[in-house]
Amino acid sequence: MADCYLCGKRAVFRTEDGPLCAEHFSKWYENGVANAISRYSMVNPGDRICVGFSGGKDSTVLLAALCRLNLDCELVAVTVDEGIGGYRDDTILAAKDTALRLGVEHRIVSFKDICGKTLDELLANSPQAACSVCGTLRRRALNAAAREIDADSIATGHCLDDESQSVVMNYLRGDVTRATASFNSNSGDLFIRRIKPLCRSTERATVAYGLCNNLLVPLPECPYTRYALRKDVRTWLGKLEYEKPGTLIRIADGQEELLSKMPKAEGEKKILGRCEKCGEPTSNKLCAACQQLERLM
Amino acid sequence: MTKVILPEGNVTETEAGTVEEIIFRLGFNPYEVLATADGCLLLGDEFCSDDVELRLTSIVHGG
Numbered sequence: 001m002a003d004c005y006l007c008g009k010r011a012v013f014r015t016e017d018g019p020l021c022a023e024h025f026s027k028w029y030e031n032g033v034a035n036a037i038s039r040y041s042m043v044n045p046g047d048r049i050c051v052g053f054s055g056g057k058d059s060t061v062l063l064a065a066l067c068r069l070n071l072d073c074e075l076v077a078v079t080v081d082e083g084i085g086g087y088r089d090d091t092i093l094a095a096k097d098t099a100l101r102l103g104v105e106h107r108i109v110s111f112k113d114i115c116g117k118t119l120d121e122l123l124a125n126s127p128q129a130a131c132s133v134c135g136t137l138r139r140r141a142l143n144a145a146a147r148e149i150d151a152d153s154i155a156t157g158h159c160l161d162d163e164s165q166s167v168v169m170n171y172l173r174g175d176v177t178r179a180t181a182s183f184n185s186n187s188g189d190l191f192i193r194r195i196k197p198l199c200r201s202t203e204r205a206t207v208a209y210g211l212c213n214n215l216l217v218p219l220p221e222c223p224y225t226r227y228a229l230r231k232d233v234r235t236w237l238g239k240l241e242y243e244k245p246g247t248l249i250r251i252a253d254g255q256e257e258l259l260s261k262m263p264k265a266e267g268e269k270k271i272l273g274r275c276e277k278c279g280e281p282t283s284n285k286l287c288a289a290c291q292q293l294e295r296l297m
Numbered sequence: 298m299t300k301v302i303l304p305e306g307n308v309t310e311t312e313a314g315t316v317e318e319i320i321f322r323l324g325f326n327p328y329e330v331l332a333t334a335d336g337c338l339l340l341g342d343e344f345c346s347d348d349v350e351l352r353l354t355s356i357v358h359g360g
């Protein structure tokens with residue numbers, strides 16, 4: 001049993017600096033989030049931030065950590081109800097409860113509101129499209145909610161593991177376009193800025209923070225199967241991170257350095273127009289969400 | 298035997314040992330699970346005796 005190297009109390013988490021007790025670990029985690037926020041200038045004084053809040057582990061920790069940091073900004077938590085039978089109802093109740101406990105304004109937007117159908121109804125004939133359809137529509141729902149509440153940015157719970165997995169996946173797929181798209185990319189002024197305050201925090205530390213601060217309730221997993229490649233990459237990177245701690249941050253840092261050395265292609269900034277159907281910004285006739293919907297309806 | 302509550306909620310029993318030994322023995326990747334006892338997080342080298350009820354939480358996010 002190890003003791004906290006700062007105060008001698010029982011340690012709960014081993015950081016690269018040494019083992020920490022629950023209190024010092026929580027401070028350490030919050031500092032990491034604060035450093036990421038200033039490293040990428042994610043928040044300006046007075047900002048209104050729409051926090052994508054699914055009620056899952058990462059977004060719950062995101063919301064709690066943002067509250068604890070006492071940033072000079074306003075937070076509005078937004079939960080997207082995809083309409084997944086037997087899974088979503090419990091997580092939405094948990095989300096409501098957490099937002100109430102944290103004293104954060106909470107809104108719920110549903111797929112049914114934005115396109116007239118639940119995810120289950122949309123996928124009745126093509127369940128294999130679940131994650132891509134869900135991702136596209138969730139992005140649209142969050143954008144719509146953010147615009148409605150006049151938000152300056154949308155914060156999501158993507159953590160370091162997600163970022164590093166994406167880097168490796170782009171290489172594995174040979175997707176040079178994505179591999180060279182900038183990290184915290186802002187696709188023109190038509191979109192609301194996206195921020196990822198947990199992007200320098202590991203999933204492991206994120207969940208540990210949630211457990212230490214009694215933020216997590218056991219919830220059912222999404223019934224739709226996940227994208228297989230990410231699952232493999234996640235398992236593989238998790239092994240490497242265990243054997244060679246720091247692997248995840250080295251991947252993210254390496255990618256960032258690589259991008260900083262690349263010439264900024266002028267052609268990269270496509271002039272965006274508006275979707276003919278819904279008015280969302282897009283460089284095509286129809287936005288990604290409307291294209292998806294057209295295929296499914 | 299040490300009682301272990303698995304991430305999916307199933308309960309199993311295993312011989313006493315360190316948290317990490319138990320996690321390996323049950324076939325998990327130690328990076329992907331966190332262990333708690335009485336709601337308190339445990340480090341990998343902590344020894345779990347017979348009377349400890351160990352709860353494993355998967356860090357992998359759902360949905």
Ligand SMILES: [Zn+2]
Nearest residue numbers: 004007021024
């Ligand atoms: Zn301490």
Ligand SMILES: [Zn+2]
Nearest residue numbers: 275278287290
């Ligand atoms: Zn559209």
